Structure formats: C-alpha cells, structure tokens
Amino acid sequence: MSHTTNPGAATAEGPRQTSIVARLGRRLEIRMLGLAIVLAAILSLLSPYFLTTSNLFNILDQSVVIGIVAVGMTFVILIGGIDLSVGSVAGLAGVILGLALREFPIPVAIFLAVATGAFVGLISGVLIAYFGLAAFVVTLGVMAIGRSLCYILSGQQSISDIPDSIQAIVYTDVLGVPTNVIFLVILYLVAWAYLTRTKGGRTIYAIGSNAEAARAAGLSVLFYSVLPYVVSGALSAVAIIFSVAQILSVDPLAGTSWELDAIAAVVIGGASLFGGRGTIIGTLIGVLIMVMIRNGLNLMNVSPYWQGSAIGGIIILALLVERLISARANRR
Amino acid sequence: MREPKKTEIGEVVLTARGVEKTFDRTRALAGAELELRAGEVHGLLGANGAGKSTLSKVISGHVTRDAGEVTYKGRALNFRSTRDALDAGIAIVMQETTLAPDLTVLENIFLPELGRPGRLSYGALRKRAGELLASLGHEHVLRLDDEVARLSAAQRQLVEIAKALALDADLIIFDEPTASLSPSEVERLFDIMARLRASGRALVFVSHRLEEVFAITDRVTIMREGRTVVASRDTASLSQAELIRHMVGQELGAIYATPAAAPENAKPVVLAVEGLRAPPEVRNVSFQVRKGEILGLGGLVGAGRSEAAEAIFGLRPRAGGTITMEGRVIDPKKPHQAVKAGIGFVAEDRRVQNIVPDLSVKENLLLAHLGAHQGFGLAYQSREKKIGELLDSLGLPAHRLLDDNMLTFSGGMQQKIIIARWLLLDPKVLLLDEPTKGVDIGTRSSIYALLRDIAARGVAVVVISSDFEELLGISERIVVISDGTTIADLPSRLLDVEKLTLLAAPRTSMRQNTELLRSLTAETGGAGFWALIDGDRMICLNVVTAAEAPGPGFAAGEAKAIGDTAIPAALQRRAADFVTEADGSRSTLLVPMKSQRGHDLGWIGLSVPAGAGVPAAEPIRQRIETLNRAAA
Missing domain, CATH: 3.30.450.40 (GAF domain)
Structure with missing residues (x-):
C-alpha cells in the first residue's frame, strides 16, 4: 500500500496521453473481468455443456445467495472492516424465518428475519465503530453466538414445515428471467448507485481510505462506520430467505462458511482489505468467478472433496498473477 | 566487535567537518561542524529547522551524509546503518522513544542483543541491567519486569539511556530530552547526565531551552540554516542574549513581497477563544481573530499550538474554556459542528490528516462539501461554478481535477487543493496548521498570496507556523504560545525573529x-x-x-x-x-x-x-x- 509522491510533477504536465487499453488495464476489476472471460473460455472447452443457456442460468441462479452476501461484505470491506458473522447471522435469520412462518404471514416473517439480521449487524457495528473493538474479533464472537442461537431456537433440528407459497419469490419468471436473478441485478444496481452517487457511499470510501481525513473534513464517520455492518447483516438475512425459498427447509447449519465465499469474492473483485478500494462491479465479477469455478468443477465431475483445494488454489493463483501484473502496471 | 579503546577525559572523540545533507529539495545541512570531547556535555543549539536533529542523525547513523567528513576516535566514520553506529559506541536518545512498548524494561534494555546470534542468558542480563541502573543512581526506581507501556515519559527515557549504556556507548546524543519532562524530572535527568560525563563519556544535548543549556552544558555549538555558526564555545563565555542572536542571525529573508497590512482594530472579532484547556498539551490558550485579519500562532514545536487548533475544531476533547463565533458561544464536540459554525481547518499532516488517497482530486476537493451537505445525493454540481473560479485562482488546469491520485501532485499543489476544499464552503474562520510544510520555497510565496487573498475576502485567517520568518511575514498579529499557554499577543511590526524566539522559549x-x-x-x-x-x-x-x-x-x-x-x-x-x-x-x-x-x-x-x-x-x-x- 505504498504510494509514491512525485513533487513538482504536477505543474508542467498536459493531459495524459494513454491508450484506452492501458487505461482500462489499470483498473483491477477490468483485469478480473478478463480473467472471468478466460476462465469461461477454458471451461467451455473442457465441458461442452458449460456454455448452454440452461447452464448459464444455472450459474446466475447459483450466484444469487453468495452474490447478495457479497454486497454487504463489500460495504464492510470498503470501510476497512471485515464481517465473519455473515454465515451464522444468515443461519439465525433463517431459523427466525422458519419459526415466524408458523405464526405469521410470509411478508411479516420475511420482515422479522431481515430485522434480525440488521439488528445483529447494528450490534457488531456499534461495538466496532463506537467502542473501537477489532472487527475481526467482534464478528468472530458474533459468529459463534449466532450459530449457538441457531441450534437453541431450532431445537437442533431442521425446520421443514415451510409453506410452499414462499417459492413464488424464487420461481416466478419475468420475461423468462427468474425473480431471484432479477432481485440480484437490481440489488447490484442500487448498491452501485449508492456507492458511487450518494453522500453515504462516498463517505464510506473516504472513511476506508483515510478515516482521519474524513473526520477532519467533517464527515459523519461514526454513522457510516456502523452502517456497513447493518447492511451486511440485513443482506445475509435476505440471502437465506432466497435459499430457504428454494429448498423449503431451514437447517441450523445453514450459511456455514458463507463468510469465506463472500470475502473471497470481494477480494477477487479487487477490493483492498485495508479499505477504501474496491467496487461493486468488481464484487459481481468476483462472485461470478467463484460460481463459475464451482460449476465447472461439478460439470467435470471433480470430487467435492477436491473442489475446496481447487477453488482455494485458483483464488490464490489469481491474486498472485494480479499482484505481479499490477506491480508492473503501476510502475509506469 | 569494537576494540575496547578507552578515551581520556578531555580528549577529542569526534569531529565532523563540512557535513552536507539534502532531502528532496530541502537543504538540511550545508557545512555543519561539531567537535566533541570525552567527559563533556556539548550543547547543540539552533532554531526550528536549523539542522540540529539532522546532524545528530548523521552522527548516529540514522541518516547518511551527502558530503563532509566525520572522524570518531581517530577513524573516519562511514555508517551504513544504525547498527554500525551502535557497534561503534554511538547511541541516540530520541524525543519520541524507540522502545517496544509490550516488552519489559529488561528486554528493552537489551533489545539490540536480540539481533546477535547465540543464546541469551536472562540471569546475566538481569544482573547487568541492575548494575547499569545503579550506575545511573536509579536501581530501585525501575522494576525490570514492568512493561514499558506502563512507564512514564521520564522512566522510558531512563530505559533508553540504560539501553545506550548496555551497548557500552561512549557518545550519547540526547535529542530534546526534556521536552516531555516535568521540572523535577529534568533535574534527575541532569543528575544522570552529570554522572555520565564524570565517567568520561561525551554527551550531546540538543535543545532550544536556553535555561537548560546554561544549566548542563560545558560547551555549545550553534547552528543556523544547516551551518555551524558558533563552533564549540565555552558555555560560560556566552550570554543568553548572544546565544539568541547567533541562533536567529540578523538577516531576514525578502520572500514576503508585501508587508503585512496595518492592523485595523475597527474590524469585528469573528472568533474569540478564552482560557482553552485540553490537557496535557493545551493549558490556557486565549486569543481573538478579526474579520479579514491574518493572525499567527507562534511557538516551538510541541508548544501546544496544533493541539489548540484541533481542540477548537472539535477534533480533540476540551476540558475548559469558551469559544465564541461572532458573539455566539459555540461548543463543537465534532468537526462537523465546527464546520457548521463557519470554521475550516487545514491540519498539519497532509498525508495523514487531509488527503484521501483513493478518491480522485475532485472528490478530495469536495470532501468538506460532502461533510457539510445535508441531502442524500452528492450535490457536487451545486459547487461546479465555485470550483471553476477556485481552480482559476489557484492556477490548476481543470483537467487535472479528474486525476485519480492526488499524491502525484507537488506538495504546494496538494496544499492549495486542501485549502480550496475549505474555501468552497465560504468559512468565516480558516485555521491552517503549518501550511507550507513540505512545500518548496518557490511555491511558498504563492501560498502566502493565497492566504492574503482569502483574508482580503473577509475571512479571519489563523496560521500556525514554526517558521518564525514566515509567521512575521504573513501575519498582522502574533499570539505566542509556550508550554500550552498564551504568553504574548503583539502586532508583528513590533516583533522580529529574535524576540519571537525569546518569547517562545519555554521558561520553567x-x-x-x-x-x-x-x-x-x-x-x-x-x-x-x-x-x-x-x-x-x-x-x-x-x-x-x-x-x-x-x-x-x-x-x-x-x-x-x-x-x-x-x-x-x-x-x-x-x-x-x-x-x-x-x-x-x-x-x-x-x-x-x-x-x-x-x-x-x-x-x-x-x-x-x-x-x-x-x-x-x-x-x-x-x-x-x-x-x-x-x-x-
């Protein structure tokens, strides 16, 4: 994270004459998009089924849950934080949803689940931003508490008396596109607009990049340091709702290891874990890369036990290649 | 390891001649000289920026010199690292201590030993640490197993000194050692220095506290603008007034094109600060600044000026005092409250406190606007016209605004953008902390012109600067702060660098x-x-x-x-x-x-x-x- 200062360079220079390719190449998410396309090309060569319409919809469908969680994670990572609790918050919200569906109509149950996620995020956010505790430790603790509450509230059993009508939020089509994919696209558009076009979004970037300067410029550092955790908690709940609607069952273990997938997607998408750097488009590309790898491995009948090694290896390799390329790009 | 050659008291141990050092474009040393003898305390004096610290760092191996020669015990010194200097027996006790706070006193004293191969014997180290502290007369003051983080500033310094002795250092440089000590702690430090002197070591005492220089040093070397102007004079042969005259020199630079305008007391007071306290740095600060006036806050580094400005701006909790804006008492607990009241603040450290590296130049310029803006969107376009005007007056081409990295700009340009960040909000008061720090001399005058222009538009401008010439050149009135207390409020036409230095020197x-x-x-x-x-x-x-x-x-x-x-x-x-x-x-x-x-x-x-x-x-x-x- 070192920046080189070049005093005096500013005065005489004219407009920079650089080719569009070189300019785009400087942006990490563009390079990662290139990686995604290369990956898709390789997978389509290895498996003829990969590029079929039905498999592409499959990939989108599989992207929904982790894609939603990754949006919240992007917010958190942009302020320089981390949220390890997304998986167990999702599990907890899922259990709340399952239990609430026994008593209340679907919209009320959904509201309760999302409110639970947001509330847990609020608690984490306040502990981290107001009391200055380390995000890693706070969300690790919340992760353990959330999972433990999942078991207690569910009575250590899957809740499978979910009303079929909730499937409507996944399996309704609009012009042939399933609603969960439409929701994902809208969510990314809204998140993109928020992060690039609003006071709150730019404040989040400023905090992540230099919190002290943000404070000295009169920005509301505390509020916008808490907000990402609330967003992350709420979106974890939304993600589990889509998942529950698909499988019509809530397991107390639901959401386990989501945090790893979400963090990996955000980092692959070019965000810096130190905060301030990263985009929502990058995150979307990161999610697609993750899902494509998993999808491709399934198509090639790779043993699920080997898939973890393959995914981990590819992620590390991708970042290593990116670091080597960007070191060269930034030297110019 | 170095051979155990002991020097006789009075023998010359170190000579430095014609030492030069340039950082980027700033000439820190331009012909510095120093001669040290065994068994003396040698005062190294000079105003802010005279090059005392740089020379100390050259001798202690923290900085490599560009030119000149340094001889230590008859051999030419060419340190490649501080390690070399330590091995040669030269140690520096710095203002900001370099201890590892989570380790114990014992571990810190022998920290350099950890860099050597082989096994450590804690028993032997413990015994030796006890002896070292005893030789300083402080064997019962420090517990060897205490964590350094819990120690007071004075105790940490003691650990630093013990650390230097553990290396068998024959030459110890004390860089402003008394800055954070109470008077009784200073006395104890002087007692230790006297013991070290008696043991035949050569000590360098870097300070600008004149009373202390007279109290402890045997000889003094005075530096000005990177040069040695008085070499190794007996302290007793100098008076306080002579010392000051040598420190500040006679000639004043002519880079301030227009003389400061005569004060106009008829203008209304915009900001009034009364009895401001924010311990420990700010004890009792009071001043007023009028519409269209440039007020200088003068004092030495560490006098509490920056802290006072931060307390006014709500970046630092206040323990007492009132702040009045145009007759209304305000109580900003957070910066945005101060901004709302019409105060802008350009903090001292551009990189740490002002620049947001991941935002574009334009967004950096609009950062204070973002804080002040009430709505949900950005409303950047509401400022477009003003931005255009500002860029024109700053001489910044509009296309550079879209650069995504502000750090490629020169220091002067960065500073202008940060100042413009506040001008966008039309503040009534603008506080600037060291506005020309890291700005090359050539660009400084354009910043001075900018500040005058801002004042001419009716903004009350408060400038903090350690460069007294600069302060005298741009401000109409100067409030001097020393040890966290306002001690003088004088029109700058009654002052010169000499008087300002004298007033600013902390006096116990x-x-x-x-x-x-x-x-x-x-x-x-x-x-x-x-x-x-x-x-x-x-x-x-x-x-x-x-x-x-x-x-x-x-x-x-x-x-x-x-x-x-x-x-x-x-x-x-x-x-x-x-x-x-x-x-x-x-x-x-x-x-x-x-x-x-x-x-x-x-x-x-x-x-x-x-x-x-x-x-x-x-x-x-x-x-x-x-x-x-x-x-x-």
Whole structure:
C-alpha cells in the first residue's frame, strides 16, 4: 500500500496521453473481468455443456445467495472492516424465518428475519465503530453466538414445515428471467448507485481510505462506520430467505462458511482489505468467478472433496498473477 | 566487535567537518561542524529547522551524509546503518522513544542483543541491567519486569539511556530530552547526565531551552540554516542574549513581497477563544481573530499550538474554556459542528490528516462539501461554478481535477487543493496548521498570496507556523504560545525573529517570576520587569505593572535601545541601589539573575514613581536572589 509522491510533477504536465487499453488495464476489476472471460473460455472447452443457456442460468441462479452476501461484505470491506458473522447471522435469520412462518404471514416473517439480521449487524457495528473493538474479533464472537442461537431456537433440528407459497419469490419468471436473478441485478444496481452517487457511499470510501481525513473534513464517520455492518447483516438475512425459498427447509447449519465465499469474492473483485478500494462491479465479477469455478468443477465431475483445494488454489493463483501484473502496471 | 579503546577525559572523540545533507529539495545541512570531547556535555543549539536533529542523525547513523567528513576516535566514520553506529559506541536518545512498548524494561534494555546470534542468558542480563541502573543512581526506581507501556515519559527515557549504556556507548546524543519532562524530572535527568560525563563519556544535548543549556552544558555549538555558526564555545563565555542572536542571525529573508497590512482594530472579532484547556498539551490558550485579519500562532514545536487548533475544531476533547463565533458561544464536540459554525481547518499532516488517497482530486476537493451537505445525493454540481473560479485562482488546469491520485501532485499543489476544499464552503474562520510544510520555497510565496487573498475576502485567517520568518511575514498579529499557554499577543511590526524566539522559549521559571514581580509591584506600587541587556539594547521578557504606576517604557516581548525606554539611566548604570532618572520621575533597581552555575539569565528590575518613596534596596535584592536559587 505504498504510494509514491512525485513533487513538482504536477505543474508542467498536459493531459495524459494513454491508450484506452492501458487505461482500462489499470483498473483491477477490468483485469478480473478478463480473467472471468478466460476462465469461461477454458471451461467451455473442457465441458461442452458449460456454455448452454440452461447452464448459464444455472450459474446466475447459483450466484444469487453468495452474490447478495457479497454486497454487504463489500460495504464492510470498503470501510476497512471485515464481517465473519455473515454465515451464522444468515443461519439465525433463517431459523427466525422458519419459526415466524408458523405464526405469521410470509411478508411479516420475511420482515422479522431481515430485522434480525440488521439488528445483529447494528450490534457488531456499534461495538466496532463506537467502542473501537477489532472487527475481526467482534464478528468472530458474533459468529459463534449466532450459530449457538441457531441450534437453541431450532431445537437442533431442521425446520421443514415451510409453506410452499414462499417459492413464488424464487420461481416466478419475468420475461423468462427468474425473480431471484432479477432481485440480484437490481440489488447490484442500487448498491452501485449508492456507492458511487450518494453522500453515504462516498463517505464510506473516504472513511476506508483515510478515516482521519474524513473526520477532519467533517464527515459523519461514526454513522457510516456502523452502517456497513447493518447492511451486511440485513443482506445475509435476505440471502437465506432466497435459499430457504428454494429448498423449503431451514437447517441450523445453514450459511456455514458463507463468510469465506463472500470475502473471497470481494477480494477477487479487487477490493483492498485495508479499505477504501474496491467496487461493486468488481464484487459481481468476483462472485461470478467463484460460481463459475464451482460449476465447472461439478460439470467435470471433480470430487467435492477436491473442489475446496481447487477453488482455494485458483483464488490464490489469481491474486498472485494480479499482484505481479499490477506491480508492473503501476510502475509506469 | 569494537576494540575496547578507552578515551581520556578531555580528549577529542569526534569531529565532523563540512557535513552536507539534502532531502528532496530541502537543504538540511550545508557545512555543519561539531567537535566533541570525552567527559563533556556539548550543547547543540539552533532554531526550528536549523539542522540540529539532522546532524545528530548523521552522527548516529540514522541518516547518511551527502558530503563532509566525520572522524570518531581517530577513524573516519562511514555508517551504513544504525547498527554500525551502535557497534561503534554511538547511541541516540530520541524525543519520541524507540522502545517496544509490550516488552519489559529488561528486554528493552537489551533489545539490540536480540539481533546477535547465540543464546541469551536472562540471569546475566538481569544482573547487568541492575548494575547499569545503579550506575545511573536509579536501581530501585525501575522494576525490570514492568512493561514499558506502563512507564512514564521520564522512566522510558531512563530505559533508553540504560539501553545506550548496555551497548557500552561512549557518545550519547540526547535529542530534546526534556521536552516531555516535568521540572523535577529534568533535574534527575541532569543528575544522570552529570554522572555520565564524570565517567568520561561525551554527551550531546540538543535543545532550544536556553535555561537548560546554561544549566548542563560545558560547551555549545550553534547552528543556523544547516551551518555551524558558533563552533564549540565555552558555555560560560556566552550570554543568553548572544546565544539568541547567533541562533536567529540578523538577516531576514525578502520572500514576503508585501508587508503585512496595518492592523485595523475597527474590524469585528469573528472568533474569540478564552482560557482553552485540553490537557496535557493545551493549558490556557486565549486569543481573538478579526474579520479579514491574518493572525499567527507562534511557538516551538510541541508548544501546544496544533493541539489548540484541533481542540477548537472539535477534533480533540476540551476540558475548559469558551469559544465564541461572532458573539455566539459555540461548543463543537465534532468537526462537523465546527464546520457548521463557519470554521475550516487545514491540519498539519497532509498525508495523514487531509488527503484521501483513493478518491480522485475532485472528490478530495469536495470532501468538506460532502461533510457539510445535508441531502442524500452528492450535490457536487451545486459547487461546479465555485470550483471553476477556485481552480482559476489557484492556477490548476481543470483537467487535472479528474486525476485519480492526488499524491502525484507537488506538495504546494496538494496544499492549495486542501485549502480550496475549505474555501468552497465560504468559512468565516480558516485555521491552517503549518501550511507550507513540505512545500518548496518557490511555491511558498504563492501560498502566502493565497492566504492574503482569502483574508482580503473577509475571512479571519489563523496560521500556525514554526517558521518564525514566515509567521512575521504573513501575519498582522502574533499570539505566542509556550508550554500550552498564551504568553504574548503583539502586532508583528513590533516583533522580529529574535524576540519571537525569546518569547517562545519555554521558561520553567516564568511563572515564579511573574509571581515575584506581582508581589513586588503590589507592595511598592511600581512596575517590575525581567529583561536581558545586551550592549545598548534590551529585550523585555516579562512586565508586571501595579494599577496606577507608569510602565517602564517597554512591553513583554519588546526589544528596544536603552535610550528609547523610560528608564535609560538605570538600565545603563545597573547600580547596586535604586537609580533615579535624570528627570527625577522615577527610581529603578536592577538585580542580576544568575543560574546556579553563574550563567547570566538577565536582570530583574523594579521601577517606582518618584512620589511613592523609594523602598530599601537590600530586602528586595534578597528576595530576588532567593527566587534565583529556587529557580536554578
């Protein structure tokens, strides 16, 4: 994270004459998009089924849950934080949803689940931003508490008396596109607009990049340091709702290891874990890369036990290649 | 390992000649010289930025020199690292200590040992640490197993010194060691330094506290603008006034094109600060700044000026005092409240406190707008017109605004953008902390012009600067802060660098001195003062005048020819008894102030009007001498 200062360079220079390719190449998410396309090309060569319409919809469908969680994670990572609790918050919200569906109509149950996620995020956010505790430790603790509450509230059993009508939020089509994919696209558009076009979004970037300067410029550092955790908690709940609607069952273990997938997607998408750097488009590309790898491995009948090694290896390799390329790009 | 060659007391251990060092474009050293002998405390003096610290760092291997030669114990020194310097027996005790806070005292003392191969014997180290502390006379003060994080500043310094001794250092540089110590701690430090001197080590004492220099040093070397101007003079042969004259030099730069405008007291006060406290740095700061005025806050580094500005802006909690904006008391607890009240603040450290590296130049420019903006969106377009005007006046091409990295700009350009960030909001008061830090000389004048322009538009501008020439050149009035307390508020036309340095120097004895003068004047109905006399000129440090009494013809911080004061005869004769002026209007007694070691600390004077009856001189003299002994 070192920046080189070049005093005096500013005065005489004219407009920079650089080719569009070189300019785009400087942006990490563009390079990662290139990686995604290369990956898709390789997978389509290895498996003829990969590029079929039905498999592409499959990939989108599989992207929904982790894609939603990754949006919240992007917010958190942009302020320089981390949220390890997304998986167990999702599990907890899922259990709340399952239990609430026994008593209340679907919209009320959904509201309760999302409110639970947001509330847990609020608690984490306040502990981290107001009391200055380390995000890693706070969300690790919340992760353990959330999972433990999942078991207690569910009575250590899957809740499978979910009303079929909730499937409507996944399996309704609009012009042939399933609603969960439409929701994902809208969510990314809204998140993109928020992060690039609003006071709150730019404040989040400023905090992540230099919190002290943000404070000295009169920005509301505390509020916008808490907000990402609330967003992350709420979106974890939304993600589990889509998942529950698909499988019509809530397991107390639901959401386990989501945090790893979400963090990996955000980092692959070019965000810096130190905060301030990263985009929502990058995150979307990161999610697609993750899902494509998993999808491709399934198509090639790779043993699920080997898939973890393959995914981990590819992620590390991708970042290593990116670091080597960007070191060269930034030297110019 | 180095051979155990011991040096005799008085033998020259180190000579530095013609040392030069340039950082980027700033010339830090341009022909520095230093000669050290075993068994001496050598004072290294100079104003802010004179190059004292750089020279210390060259000798201790923290900085490599560009040119010049340094000989240590007869051999040329060419350190590639601080490790080399440590092995050679040169150690530095820095202002900001370099201890590992989570390790124990023992581990810190022997931290350099960890860099050597082989097994450590804690038992042996413990025994040796005990001996080292005993040699400093502090064996029971420090527990070896305490974590350094829990120690006071003075105790940490003790650990640093022990660490230097553990390396068998024969040359120890103390870089502003007393800055964060209380008077009694300073005394203990001096006691330790005296022991080290007696053991034949060479000590360098870097400071700008004159009283301390006179109290502990044997010889002094004075630096100015990277050059040694006085080399190795006996401290006893110099007076305080001479010392200051050497430190500040005579010539003033001519880079301030327009002289500061005459103060116009008719303009309304915009910001008034009264009794501001934010311990430990800010103890009692008061000042007012008027519409369209540039006020300078002067003082030495660490005097509490930046902290005072931060407390006003809501970046630092306040323990007391009132802040009034245009007659209304405000209480900003967070910066955005101060911004709302119309205050802008350009913090000292651009990289850490001002620039957001991941945002574009335009967004950096609009950052304060973002904080002040109330809506949900960005409303950047509402400022477009103003941005265009500002860019024109700053000489910044509009297309550079879209650059995504501000750090490729020159320091001066960065600073202008940060200043423009606040100008966008039309502040009533703009506080700037070291606005030309890291800005090259050529660009400085354009920043000065910008500040004048801002003031001309009716903004009350407050500039904090350690560069006294700069402060005198741009501000109309200067408030001097020393040790967290405002001690003077004078128009800059009455000041020069010399007087400012004198006023800013922290004086442990100033409080006692004021108390003494107060009681003397209350009893006699006269005017009391503390002044330095240098040939036919005098510099006044402090004045207390009883309610009805006429003043002595000078004010605190003023330097005058003796003939221009109201008491020329007394200042000229400096007799043992009261001296009556030629016109018979008043009589004045002058008593010399001497430090314990007999150094000149100036004169205490008491001037009584003719009608009041002249008091007996002897009891007054005795009281002053008692204070002398207590203070020294």
